[in-house]
Amino acid sequence: MTKLVAYFSATGTTEEKAQQLAKLIGADLYKIEAALPYNRLDLDWMNRDSRATMEMRDWSEKPDIADHEADFSGYDVVYLGFPIWWYTAPTLIHTFLDTYDLSGKQIKIFATSGGSRIDRPLKDLRRLFPDLTIVDGKLLNKDLSEVIAEQA
Template sequence: MKKALVAYFSASGTTAKAAKALAQAAGAELYEIRPAVPYTRADLNWMDKNSRSSVEMGDKSSRPALADMDAPVADHDVIFLGFPVWWYVAPTIINTFLEGYDFTGKTIVLFATSGGSGLGKSAAGLKASAPGAKILDGRMLNGRLSEAELKAWVEGLKL
């Protein structure tokens, strides 16, 4: 496989665990996408229409600020991009991340965690934010996946 980066956003720690396991299995560098203003428990209350996450997800133009722009994207050919599924798509901070770097000629493989939904229309919702990149629907990485399972998935992508 080409040189890979696992970049991820994790609001509660679940996606972070999956990303770390994937990076280990793929022999990839790991990078955490962090918001400039961390999300609080109240911010993540999807049942509150006025919570920060609800407001952001209700506005397709929302682009939460990033804590830094230090992702080593230029050094990698394949980017595994992970996030929790919010409202059946990627959180808008993922659009912020994609729009902050040049992904031309790179392959982006999505992975996500969720309490009950799949990747939904995540890839379609991210394509405009990474022109020139090939975005692949990856898979859900819920629960405990063995290193062997993750290696088999990565190798099966034939990147």
């Protein structure tokens, strides 16, 4: 099976886990980037008017992604990673899933979070993208030994 680790990381935390995961499972790596990169003020979750807060408040206003030309047709399994924002996946992930045809692929979610669980992002993504095969999800806040054991 050909594997891809596709991830969004605004601060570098998820990127570090994505790089580790790709190396451990022998997968290619793809960084999902916003067309307009996020800065520190955009990510201020305490500010009701910050860009991230406003995007998460209204899911119909999806931020654009930087790359619309990637080809994922050669992959069987896509590990999709992101930081959990407001208890769920950032709306940039919605844009990514709307932009690219990942039907027929196994999608395995991984996320980083300071306190949220993985169940709500999984539920939300399965509800929003019922035609995709989202098989499971894990928080990767610590080491990746559990992932290594599953891949053996």
